[in-house]
Amino acid sequence: MHPNLKTATVALGLSLLGSVCAAQSAINTYSGSDDAADTSGPWTQSAAAETSFGSAAAGFGSLQTLTFEAQALGMGGFTQGNASVAISGSDYGNGFSGVSNTTFGNLYGFNVTSGGSQWLGAPAGSATFTFAGGTHAFGAYFTGLQTVFSGSSLMVVTFNDGTSQTLAVPVNANGGASYFGFTNTNAFSSVTLSNVSNDAWGVDNVSFTVTSVPEPGSMALMVAGLAMVGAARRRRANRAL
Ligand SMILES: [Ca+2]
Ligand SMILES: [Ca+2]
Missing domain, CATH: 1.20.5 (Single alpha-helices involved in coiled-coils or other helix-helix interfaces)
Incomplete structure (x- = not known):
């Protein structure tokens, strides 16, 4: 082999290795919205996004889902499976903050788990999900979000995969439900959902991958x-x- 060709072969090999070892994160998002949908559903667009997210996330490991059904009500937080959940901000009481089993209507947080009743909310606050062993995917139903409070940027998802990242969750004009999920070629150890307004909202059926x-x-x-x-x-x- 010509010496220059050999050098080129080694360089190409090393460059392929480098692209794996120092990979830039590739984030793919999946979202669907059912503006004004009833608290009993159906949430057709959201469910389609959940299916797409689930298919993509399966490439990174098995999915675990938090439904909040077995948790104590309130702001105390909990650990279930590979996830620990911490809730911060003001406590607006039953139906608004922390784990709730209240249904006020589609402008507020509500349960989306089939046969369930509980969900999690944190108006003007945040909820942080920390994953033992890290994860490559995160997705959830968001309920009751309304643009009248802070436009379309009132709910953000932040995490660090080596770089601080912020993604915006879709917000509806008239509450109802949306699904928002993403996969990431880089692992991340926690996700924080932050709400900058006092809009009442909820999150439910939070899914993530448990094995990378x-x-x-x-x-x-x-x-x-x-x-x-x-x-x-x-x-x-x-x-x-
Ligand atoms: Ca639930
Ligand atoms: Ca609301």
Whole structure:
């Protein structure tokens, strides 16, 4: 092999390895909104987004979902499975803040779990979900959000995957439900949902991946990179004999 070609082969192999080891995060979002939908559903667009999110997230591990059905009511927070949940901000009482089992209507937070009644809210506050072992995906139903309070930017999702990231959750004119989820090629250990207004809202059926597995594409790249470096080294060693 021409020496220049050998150098190029090693460089390509190392560059393939580098693209795996120092990968930029690739974030894909999934959202669907059912403006003004009833608290009993159906939430057709939201459910479609949930399905798309679930399919994408499955590539990163198995999904775990928090329905808030087994949790004590109020602001105390809890740990379930791989997730710990902390709620901050003012306590506006039953039906608004913390884990709730109240249904005031579609302009407020409400349950979306089939056969369930409980959900989580934090108007003018935040809820932080921390995941043991990290996660590559996060998705949830958001209920009761209304643009009249702070336009379309009143609910944000923040997390750190090596870089501080902020995503906006869709907000409806007349409450109802929306689904918002995302996958990330970089892992992250927690997600904070922050609301900048005193709009009453809820979140329910919060899903995340609990086992991180190498993405097939990255694994193939890594194997290809190692194989090329190894082959070039073997050729160099053979020539020295
Ligand atoms: Ca629920
Ligand atoms: Ca509301």
